[in-house]
Amino acid sequence: MTPSGMPVSVRPGAIPPGLLLRAARRLLRPLVRLMMQSGLTFPILADSLRRLFVEIAVNDILTGPQARTDSRISLLTGVHRKEIRRLREMPADSVDAPEIVTLASQLIARWIGSAPFVDAAGRPGPLHRIGTGDSGLSFADLVASVTADIRPKAVLDDLLGHNVVFVDAQDRVQLNADAFIPRPGGEEQLFYFARNLHDHVAAAVANIAATEQTLFLDRSVHYDRLTTEQAQELRDYARAAAMRALLDVNRRALELTADTSAEGGEPAMQRVNFGVYVFDEQEPTASRGDA
Secondary structure (H helix, E strand, C coil), rough: CCCCCCCCCCCCCCCCHHHHHHHHHHHHHHHHHHHHHHHHHHHHHHHHHHHHHHCCCCCCCHCCCCHHHHHHHHHCCCHHHHHHHHCCCCCCCCCCCCCHHHHHHHHHHHHHHHHCEECCCCCEEECCCCCCCCCCHHHHHHHCCCCCCCCCHHHHHHHCCCCCEECCCCCCEEEEECCCCCCCCCCHHHHHHHHHHHHHHHHHHHHHCCCCCCCCCCCCCCCCCHHHHHHHHHHHHHHHHHHHHHHHHHHHHHHHHHCCCCCCCCCCCCCCCCCCCCCCCCCCCCCHCCC
């Protein structure tokens, strides 16, 4: 660091810019395709990228207050100083999760991962829609295990509206098999889309910038030259294995966070995101480039 607080170097010199740009182009291809299909044009994206460059320069790179001059930011980002003044005055984007995401994720985590809400086979058991007074658990019991601030009926109506649960012929609340998959194109799906891809890219970037050893797990199993049937079987097998891993990690997380009575310890400020993905496609031809 210089006496003014300005970093001596802000670019990882070991990464050739040309190789990084080529990798970034491939990374952005599906995102650009989605934007075009959704009506987002290049000028809109370009203005958003200018703003993002300025935000990162100010908040992540130029850590010394004296270094955050418009001239220094312009030199670092390539954005004109007049644009920088405009962009610095814009409010930051919200990263808060939609309410349905926050509450539903907690309910599902308990329902699929902790006693007494799972059955003997470890699956999420059906819950009485209304308390029966006997030993059977009700949906109200599940909600009470997470929050006391919202009425169970309001929660149930919300989850029914999002197709997370359904009520069977015995008037029991059942968890949908596809409850892990938010409604396509909905607010909750786009929240997970941004968070999960951000975390995966952030882990990969941290590993690239690491000087000695990788910091985060970022591995994959990939095979090509498969028949359609082989690809289908491997995809189904990988999906089942991934779900087993997710359920196992969820149960362990619930065990670790079960005791919240301890006081005076380390503040609970960390978050961990463990994700998996399965993808397959027909091999692109050589004429399509870096598709």
